[in-house]
Amino acid sequence: MNLMMKKIRWLAVLILSISNIACIDKPQSVTVPIAEVPLSSQISLDVYKSLTCSCCEKWVTHITDSGFVTAVHHPTDLNQLKINLNISSQYQSCHTAVSSNGYVFEGHIPAYIIQRFLADPPDDALGLAVPGMPIGSPGMEMGNRYDKYDVLILSKAGGSKIFEHVVAK
Numbered sequence: 001m002n003l004m005m006k007k008i009r010w011l012a013v014l015i016l017s018i019s020n021i022a023c024i025d026k027p028q029s030v031t032v033p034i035a036e037v038p039l040s041s042q043i044s045l046d047v048y049k050s051l052t053c054s055c056c057e058k059w060v061t062h063i064t065d066s067g068f069v070t071a072v073h074h075p076t077d078l079n080q081l082k083i084n085l086n087i088s089s090q091y092q093s094c095h096t097a098v099s100s101n102g103y104v105f106e107g108h109i110p111a112y113i114i115q116r117f118l119a120d121p122p123d124d125a126l127g128l129a130v131p132g133m134p135i136g137s138p139g140m141e142m143g144n145r146y147d148k149y150d151v152l153i154l155s156k157a158g159g160s161k162i163f164e165h166v167v168a169k
Helices: 002-023 054-065 078-084 111-119
Strands: 044-048 069-073 096-099 104-107 125-130 149-155 160-166
Touching (some): 054 069, 078 096, 111 160
Antiparallel strands (some): 149 160
Protein backbone atom coordinates (compact mmCIF):
# COMPACT_ATOMS: atom_id res chain seq x y z
CA MET A 1 0.00 0.00 0.00
CA ASN A 2 2.86 2.37 0.84
CA LEU A 3 4.48 1.73 -2.53
CA MET A 4 1.15 2.42 -4.27
CA MET A 5 0.79 5.80 -2.50
CA LYS A 6 4.32 6.77 -3.51
CA LYS A 7 3.53 5.91 -7.14
CA ILE A 8 0.32 7.93 -7.03
CA ARG A 9 2.14 10.94 -5.54
CA TRP A 10 4.90 10.64 -8.13
CA LEU A 11 2.33 10.48 -10.94
CA ALA A 12 0.50 13.55 -9.59
CA VAL A 13 3.75 15.54 -9.43
CA LEU A 14 4.65 14.42 -12.95
CA ILE A 15 1.27 15.43 -14.38
CA LEU A 16 1.37 18.81 -12.63
CA SER A 17 4.92 19.42 -13.85
CA ILE A 18 4.06 18.53 -17.44
CA SER A 19 1.00 20.77 -17.44
CA ASN A 20 3.08 23.69 -16.16
CA ILE A 21 5.90 23.09 -18.64
CA ALA A 22 3.43 23.12 -21.53
CA CYS A 23 2.47 26.69 -20.68
CA ILE A 24 5.86 28.18 -19.89
CA ASP A 25 7.93 30.18 -22.34
CA LYS A 26 10.00 31.81 -19.57
CA PRO A 27 9.56 30.07 -16.15
CA GLN A 28 8.43 30.96 -12.65
CA SER A 29 -0.08 30.78 -6.68
CA VAL A 30 -6.85 30.80 -5.47
CA THR A 31 -8.03 34.26 -5.74
CA VAL A 32 -11.63 35.23 -6.21
CA PRO A 33 -11.71 38.75 -7.59
CA ILE A 34 -12.96 41.51 -5.35
CA ALA A 35 -15.97 43.31 -6.82
CA GLU A 36 -14.86 44.30 -10.29
CA VAL A 37 -14.69 47.91 -11.34
CA PRO A 38 -17.30 48.53 -14.05
CA LEU A 39 -15.82 49.48 -17.40
CA SER A 40 -16.98 52.84 -18.68
CA SER A 41 -16.30 51.64 -22.19
CA GLN A 42 -15.10 48.33 -23.49
CA ILE A 43 -11.36 47.95 -23.47
CA SER A 44 -9.69 45.86 -26.12
CA LEU A 45 -6.66 43.70 -25.48
CA ASP A 46 -4.44 41.94 -27.98
CA VAL A 47 -3.38 38.73 -26.25
CA TYR A 48 -0.21 36.95 -27.38
CA LYS A 49 0.20 33.33 -26.31
CA SER A 50 1.26 29.88 -27.36
CA LEU A 51 -1.30 28.05 -29.50
CA THR A 52 -1.35 25.10 -27.06
CA CYS A 53 -1.44 26.83 -23.67
CA SER A 54 -4.67 25.98 -21.85
CA CYS A 55 -4.02 28.20 -18.82
CA CYS A 56 -3.73 31.17 -21.17
CA GLU A 57 -7.08 30.24 -22.72
CA LYS A 58 -8.62 30.19 -19.24
CA TRP A 59 -7.16 33.64 -18.54
CA VAL A 60 -8.60 34.96 -21.81
CA THR A 61 -12.01 33.60 -20.77
CA HIS A 62 -11.65 35.34 -17.37
CA ILE A 63 -10.81 38.63 -19.08
CA THR A 64 -13.63 38.45 -21.65
CA ASP A 65 -16.12 37.43 -18.95
CA SER A 66 -15.05 40.62 -17.15
CA GLY A 67 -15.95 42.85 -20.08
CA PHE A 68 -12.74 43.13 -22.08
CA VAL A 69 -12.73 42.59 -25.83
CA THR A 70 -9.88 40.31 -26.84
CA ALA A 71 -8.08 39.38 -30.02
CA VAL A 72 -5.84 36.35 -29.54
CA HIS A 73 -2.59 35.97 -31.48
CA HIS A 74 -0.11 33.09 -31.65
CA PRO A 75 3.27 34.57 -32.60
CA THR A 76 6.04 32.28 -33.76
CA ASP A 77 8.47 33.95 -31.34
CA LEU A 78 6.67 34.98 -28.16
CA ASN A 79 9.94 35.70 -26.35
CA GLN A 80 11.00 38.19 -29.02
CA LEU A 81 7.63 39.93 -28.71
CA LYS A 82 8.23 40.32 -24.95
CA ILE A 83 11.69 41.74 -25.64
CA ASN A 84 10.23 44.18 -28.18
CA LEU A 85 7.69 45.32 -25.57
CA ASN A 86 10.49 45.88 -22.99
CA ILE A 87 9.26 43.20 -20.60
CA SER A 88 12.37 42.07 -18.71
CA SER A 89 12.78 38.33 -18.22
CA GLN A 90 12.23 38.50 -14.44
CA TYR A 91 8.69 39.83 -15.06
CA GLN A 92 7.65 37.36 -17.76
CA SER A 93 4.92 34.73 -17.72
CA CYS A 94 3.24 32.57 -20.35
CA HIS A 95 1.18 35.26 -22.13
CA THR A 96 1.22 38.98 -22.82
CA ALA A 97 -1.69 41.33 -23.44
CA VAL A 98 -1.44 44.83 -24.89
CA SER A 99 -4.24 47.36 -24.48
CA SER A 100 -5.39 49.62 -27.29
CA ASN A 101 -3.66 52.50 -25.48
CA GLY A 102 -0.32 50.65 -25.36
CA TYR A 103 -0.12 49.28 -21.82
CA VAL A 104 1.24 45.76 -21.38
CA PHE A 105 -0.26 43.15 -19.06
CA GLU A 106 2.06 40.23 -18.51
CA GLY A 107 0.75 37.01 -17.03
CA HIS A 108 -2.21 35.95 -14.94
CA ILE A 109 -3.41 39.35 -13.71
CA PRO A 110 -6.96 39.49 -12.32
CA ALA A 111 -9.30 41.55 -14.51
CA TYR A 112 -10.39 43.84 -11.68
CA ILE A 113 -6.77 44.88 -11.12
CA ILE A 114 -6.31 45.69 -14.82
CA GLN A 115 -9.53 47.72 -14.72
CA ARG A 116 -8.34 49.67 -11.68
CA PHE A 117 -4.94 50.30 -13.27
CA LEU A 118 -6.50 51.57 -16.52
CA ALA A 119 -8.79 53.93 -14.60
CA ASP A 120 -5.74 55.88 -13.38
CA PRO A 121 -2.41 54.71 -14.84
CA PRO A 122 0.76 56.37 -13.53
CA ASP A 123 2.61 58.53 -16.07
CA ASP A 124 5.74 56.37 -16.16
CA ALA A 125 3.92 53.02 -16.31
CA LEU A 126 4.62 50.42 -18.97
CA GLY A 127 1.89 48.18 -17.51
CA LEU A 128 1.40 45.38 -14.98
CA ALA A 129 2.93 41.94 -14.50
CA VAL A 130 2.41 38.78 -12.50
CA PRO A 131 5.69 36.95 -13.06
CA GLY A 132 5.53 33.19 -13.38
CA MET A 133 2.30 31.28 -13.03
CA PRO A 134 0.99 31.54 -9.44
CA ILE A 135 -1.45 28.80 -8.48
CA GLY A 136 -4.91 30.27 -7.93
CA SER A 137 -4.44 33.29 -10.17
CA PRO A 138 -6.98 33.60 -13.02
CA GLY A 139 -6.35 30.72 -15.41
CA MET A 140 -4.23 28.83 -12.87
CA GLU A 141 -7.04 27.64 -10.59
CA MET A 142 -6.39 24.36 -8.77
CA GLY A 143 -9.29 23.71 -6.44
CA ASN A 144 -8.74 25.42 -3.10
CA ARG A 145 -4.98 25.81 -3.58
CA TYR A 146 -3.44 29.23 -4.06
CA ASP A 147 -0.16 31.04 -3.75
CA LYS A 148 0.17 34.55 -2.44
CA TYR A 149 1.54 36.74 -5.21
CA ASP A 150 2.27 40.31 -6.19
CA VAL A 151 0.94 42.23 -9.14
CA LEU A 152 3.78 44.50 -10.15
CA ILE A 153 3.59 47.83 -11.88
CA LEU A 154 6.29 48.01 -14.53
CA SER A 155 7.92 51.35 -15.23
CA LYS A 156 9.07 52.48 -18.65
CA ALA A 157 12.57 52.84 -17.17
CA GLY A 158 12.68 49.09 -16.46
CA GLY A 159 11.96 48.90 -12.73
CA SER A 160 8.93 47.68 -10.85
CA LYS A 161 7.06 48.06 -7.59
CA ILE A 162 4.15 46.28 -6.00
CA PHE A 163 0.79 47.49 -7.29
CA GLU A 164 -1.22 44.95 -5.26
CA HIS A 165 -0.46 41.96 -3.07
CA VAL A 166 -2.97 39.16 -3.68
CA VAL A 167 -3.35 36.96 -0.61
CA ALA A 168 -6.21 34.52 -1.02
CA LYS A 169 -9.75 33.85 -2.11
